[in-house]
Amino acid sequence: MQVLVITDGIGALTSAQAGRVLAEGWPGSTVVPAGGAGAGFGRAYADLIGAELITGMAGATPAWWAARDGVVAAGLEVARPADDQGIPYQGSTLALGEVTATALRAQPRPRRLVIDCAAGALAHDGGAGLLAGLGATADVPLDGGVAGLDGIGSVALAPVRELVGDAEVIGVIPADQAGQQLLGLRGITSVRRGSAVDPERLLRTDATLERWAGLLGVADRAGAGACGGAALAVLALGGRLVAGPELALESVPERRLDLVVTGCGVFDFAERGGEVVAAAARVAERSLCPAVVIAGEVLIGGREMRTLGIESAYPVRASAADAPVTDGIEPDELSAVVRRVARSWRW
Structure with a gap:
């Protein structure tokens, strides 16, 4: 499989840190650190x-x-x-x-x-x-x-x-x-x-x-x-x-992809996951492949996310009542979700 991982920071994890954890589910995938202007761009770049x-x-x-x-x-x-x-x-x-x-x-x-x-x-x-x-x-x-x-x-x-x-x-x-x-x-x-x-x-x-x-x-x-x-x-x-995510993607040669994996802290309809998620959806559209989101919280329905170019989204925490995302998400916690999601998105 040709898999691209481009994620925003998730909880206290930077884009690069979160990307490495997401990539565990798809060995050999390409990881691209990315962030929006004034929103994690410096660390990611x-x-x-x-x-x-x-x-x-x-x-x-x-x-x-x-x-x-x-x-x-x-x-x-x-x-x-x-x-x-x-x-x-x-x-x-x-x-x-x-x-x-x-x-x-x-x-x-x-x-x-x-x-x-x-x-x-x-x-x-x-x-x-x-x-x-x-x-x-x-x-x-x-x-x-x-x-x-x-x-x-x-x-x-x-x-x-x-x-x-x-x-x-x-x-x-x-x-x-x-x-x-x-x-x-x-x-x-x-x-x-x-x-x-x-x-x-x-x-x-x-x-x-x-x-x-x-x-x-x-x-x-x-x-x-x-x-x-x-x-x-x-x-x-x-x-x-x-935009920051688009600049990051310039470092990746154009090629056919089978899957794009992205992530963010909160995936809701108000912020739509932010610039990185939007950029990931555009890459998936160009490659005619699905894009999936792994987020600290998912507060958007399936119909709405598909209008944004996202096929499926998976929360690390079911709701803010479990533990606020701002408390930080540990790599092991994220990794457990990645392993479960990867079983459904591997061929």
Whole structure:
């Protein structure tokens, strides 16, 4: 059998740890660590490339980076803000730029630079702080959020290009922001305006971002507004945008599969298992094979899960009343379920 295992973290187990346990049921299967932007991506990507995950602080923000064999990845450990928080006018992506610069100096001239852009959701600066952390300068401060960009007339990216070199630049964004535009009625200023609406300030903010994008030479397009516009900085460096699980899957050669096995903490209709489960379902669809989920809890019916491309789902714990998933799932506990499931999905 040709089996692909791509799972999110399950309980306290990381993606790689959970993947190894799931693979016990199908010896010889391919295990791909994966995680969404700001949701386990750093740990999973470090495991994918076989690198040590270095953690520390970028200013006052917990940060991480990893590097190996010409690949550098960096990001911040931040919680995704609520959708209705309003616009953080002074929020900056400077810390993201600083940790990325630290990683680049540790391994100069990489062939690939991967930036987890999720932390940009705490800002609204179109990636200005990110570029400043990498060495960009302008005629106004780039670390003061979108409010500080008012009146900007020029920006110099030469120091950034010198630091980045010829690296392929990849911005990792949440899958649900792949279509997010930067400007206009569908842009981030309109989407994030919240309940306290000041039309004049909203228009001025959108105009500032339009001016900023123009100076960077980047036309507004789908994804440019992802993560508070941090994705725009990636595009300005000639980079591309991708969801975390999709980037992980790029490491796996296309081939016919017989089964895709995935997992998550909670599989319900609200979150649908998250980005990794969704990516697994798409892989299975392309290969015309079934996808099964092994989750800490399963709170979705068979009919609903099949609309998501999942054939069957199996819980480690029957319900939260047994023991909350947040208490952590032990490898032996997960392994017992895997052995039982594998008997039904092996041929």
